[in-house]
Amino acid sequence: MNPVQKLFSCFSDSNTLKFPKNFLWGTATAAFQIEGHPDEYAQKLSDWAQWLDKPEKVLPSNGNGDAVKHIEHLEEDLALIHDLGAGAYRFSFNWATIHRGQDEFHEETLLFYKNLIEGLKAKEDSSKKPIRIFATLIHFVLPSWLADQGGWQNPNTACEFNNYTNVLLDLFGEDIEDWITINEPNIFLGFGYESGIWPPGKTKDWTGYLRAYQGLLTGHELAYKSIKAFNPNYRVGFSQNMYFFQSLQEAVVEALNQDKSSDQASDNQSSSAVEAGASDSEKPGESQEKLVRRSDLDKIPTVIRNQLHNWSFIESCLEIDCLDFLGVNYYTRFIYKFSTIARDPANPDLLSDLWGNLEKAPADYVDAFTKTKPKYNSLGWEIFPEGLYRVLASHKFKQLIGDLPVYITENGYSHIEKEDKLDLEDDYRVDFIKSHLQALHKCMNEGLNLQGYFYWSLIDNFEWALGMDPRFGLIHVDQKTYKRTPKKSYYYYSELIKQNAVKLG
Numbered sequence: 001m002n003p004v005q006k007l008f009s010c011f012s013d014s015n016t017l018k019f020p021k022n023f024l025w026g027t028a029t030a031a032f033q034i035e036g037h038p039d040e041y042a043q044k045l046s047d048w049a050q051w052l053d054k055p056e057k058v059l060p061s062n063g064n065g066d067a068v069k070h071i072e073h074l075e076e077d078l079a080l081i082h083d084l085g086a087g088a089y090r091f092s093f094n095w096a097t098i099h100r101g102q103d104e105f106h107e108e109t110l111l112f113y114k115n116l117i118e119g120l121k122a123k124e125d126s127s128k129k130p131i132r133i134f135a136t137l138i139h140f141v142l143p144s145w146l147a148d149q150g151g152w153q154n155p156n157t158a159c160e161f162n163n164y165t166n167v168l169l170d171l172f173g174e175d176i177e178d179w180i181t182i183n184e185p186n187i188f189l190g191f192g193y194e195s196g197i198w199p200p201g202k203t204k205d206w207t208g209y210l211r212a213y214q215g216l217l218t219g220h221e222l223a224y225k226s227i228k229a230f231n232p233n234y235r236v237g238f239s240q241n242m243y244f245f246q247s248l249q250e251a252v253v254e255a256l257n258q259d260k261s262s263d264q265a266s267d268n269q270s271s272s273a274v275e276a277g278a279s280d281s282e283k284p285g286e287s288q289e290k291l292v293r294r295s296d297l298d299k300i301p302t303v304i305r306n307q308l309h310n311w312s313f314i315e316s317c318l319e320i321d322c323l324d325f326l327g328v329n330y331y332t333r334f335i336y337k338f339s340t341i342a343r344d345p346a347n348p349d350l351l352s353d354l355w356g357n358l359e360k361a362p363a364d365y366v367d368a369f370t371k372t373k374p375k376y377n378s379l380g381w382e383i384f385p386e387g388l389y390r391v392l393a394s395h396k397f398k399q400l401i402g403d404l405p406v407y408i409t410e411n412g413y414s415h416i417e418k419e420d421k422l423d424l425e426d427d428y429r430v431d432f433i434k435s436h437l438q439a440l441h442k443c444m445n446e447g448l449n450l451q452g453y454f455y456w457s458l459i460d461n462f463e464w465a466l467g468m469d470p471r472f473g474l475i476h477v478d479q480k481t482y483k484r485t486p487k488k489s490y491y492y493y494s495e496l497i498k499q500n501a502v503k504l505g
């Protein structure tokens with residue numbers, strides 16, 4: 001019995017969370033983050049390939065477009081996907097390498113996807129089970145010929161997106177029944193038009209933001225309709241990045257009210273939540289009543305961010321009646337404090353005034369599922385499964401989504417490794433998966449129509465502006481030799497899938 005099997009050896013006890021029989025387990029990836037298409041960087045086919053040439057934009061300067069050479073390693077990666085035993089796999093088509101100009105679709109690239117799809121469906125190999133595909137049409141990256149004409153701000157981009165969708169349907173429509181039109185329109189807009197850290201690199205360009213929002217929505221609508229025209233039974237949704245937003249004062253009050261008697265939470269009681277979480281204007285020991293009253297102001301940034309980031313695009317898709325399921329990508333909680341100081345005093349605007357300041361979680365706050373005080377991944381993101389529960393169990397989510405099927409299309413843990421310590425014995429990732437599934441299990445018990453979970457990511461990959469250092473994968477990649485090595489979490493997840501259950505403790 002290997003150590004992972006041991007973890008599952010006493011399944012019948014009450015510490016086991018069973019998942020429904022048809023629950024779909026999967027992993028997710030995105031084209032630009034893994035493929036390493038030989039032409040993309042060399043010919044600057046995409047906005048991201050252009051972006052990589054601005055060394056100040058990608059840290060460390062480790063973006064040469066090779067990613068993890070998935071195209072070269074296709075057979076090996078397919079074998080690892082099959083061996084994992086998950087019933088589903090989410091990948092994205094690379095719009096930029098496929099659609100190289102108006103009416104110009106690149107045959108060789110399409111052939112790669114044909115091989116990928118046939119491999120997943122195990123068409124040539126009856127010893128393997130076919131894998132259900134969730135195909136994303138765009139995962140951030142735009143063809144540069146469209147980006148150069150204004151990207152999503154230009155209404156033509158949505159039309160070209162629809163042309164591209166129809167080409168994919170003609171070629172692969174028979175094999176793919178689940179489609180994710182757009183990955184995280186909110187992240188694309190926030191990083192591209194508000195903070196400017198991603199292409200097209202605009203800062204606080206709210207007009208551009210709104211135009212691009214409209215373009216993305218039209219693109220989604222056209223693609224949705226094309227897929228439904230191809231086959232009305234196919235399922236079409238989009239993936240929304242969702243944070244649990246909380247006001248600082250609410251977090252502080254909750255930390256104060258928590259029962260700290262259990263587990264690790266009990267040590268160091270003297271550092272109160274108020275001391276740890278509140279800034280200079282609040283005094284330690286300030287009455288709870290006063291704290292609650294003050295929380296109203298901190299709620300302003302939280303409410304605005306919740307609306308803009310979490311809810312708006314979902315509402316828009318529901319208004320136009322173009323959503324068969326929602327994909328939720330969840331990573332962390334963000335805590336805000338009201339601030340009247342615009343982030344850029346030289347260029348103040350109303351929204352920035354209301355945007356708030358990002359704060360750390362109160363040091364005493366105990367997560368309901370991990371039972372520990374705040375912990376962070378290598379990107380500084382708090383590990384907070386309780387936030388996943390609270391987003392999905394919120395009144396607003398229930399009101400919007402009702403009984404619509406939901407999939408977790410991304411959820412993952414990032415680690416930065418030191419040369420002498422490879423990210424292979426990744427117990428932190430095992431714990432991350434376990435605690436988030438615990439949160440999801442609770443949501444399902446309370447009625448959420450959750451149909452599946454896709455861990456992000458199958459394999460270490462290119463983490464956008466942060467380069468190659470953050471590793472999210474179940475499979476390790478050596479960045480010099482591109483050797484693949486499954487991590488402990490890969491075997492853990494594989495066993496979990498077999499058992500269709502999570503063993504706690």
Ligand code: BGC
Pocket residue numbers: 030033183184187241329410456463
């Ligand atoms: C994106 C992924 C990214 C992950 C981790 C998500 O927002 O869809 O492409 O790698 O977060 O940052």
